[in-house]
Amino acid sequence: DGGITQSPKYLFRKEGQNVTLSCEQNLNHDAMYWYRQDPGQGLRLIYYSQIVNDFQKGDIAEGYSVSREKKESFPLTVTSAQKNPTAFYLCASSIQGRNTIYFGEGSWLTVV
Amino acid sequence: QKEVEQDPGPLSVPEGAIVSLNCTYSNSAFQYFMWYRQYSRKGPELLMYTYSSGNKEDGRFTAQVDKSSKYISLFIRDSQPSDSATYLCAIRNSGNTPLVFGKGTRLSVIA
DSSP states (O other): OOSEEEEOSEEEEOTTOOEEEEEEEOSOOSEEEEEEEETTTEEEEEEEEEETTEEEEOTTOTTEEEOOSBTTBOOEEEOTTOSOOOEEEEEEEEOTTOSOOEEOOOEEEEEO | OOSEEEOOOOEEEETTOOEEEEEEESOTTOOEEEEEEEOTTSOOEEEEEEOSSEEEEETTEEEEEETTTTEEEEEESSOOGGGOEEEEEEEESSTTSOOEEOOOEEEEEEO
């Protein structure tokens, strides 16, 4: 099936540890995005990438890092520098120049 | 002023009611308007997309855009319990810029 796969669905980590969230898409989409969702905050953009080997910071990039070595993959690393990492993380993708984006099912990260 | 304002609710209505969900935006350069529906603990799914002022209808859903007032609405007719979800408006000003999302309105339709 075509779609966006995020893994793991649920992840628990100790404070101070880096963690990497996976996002893979087989839709042949050019652009990929990472959003963070907190209760009452809506979706906030962390990073986005419009082509391979290139990415831009979003509104809340501090404490996060990404890579885009392949068109299909856009992993997000939540580093120990992120002060409040517990949240719901959403990956999305779109065809370049199109206005709609499509989301994965999300990853829940809890840092204890 | 935030780029997109959306009342977070929660909004609770009886089954069969007409629901009106709204967003306002501040930047007149925004051209493309979307509504996403998000069920609890799931990723958002695209519900409606429009790029011009006026109405667009899809089944029980109608998206309305008033660019002069910078106001967009989503109407749900004959609401069902399965419509219970969070509804997010999303806006962008060109094909290559990221979407800007509202905070979402949580809707409950009571049987």
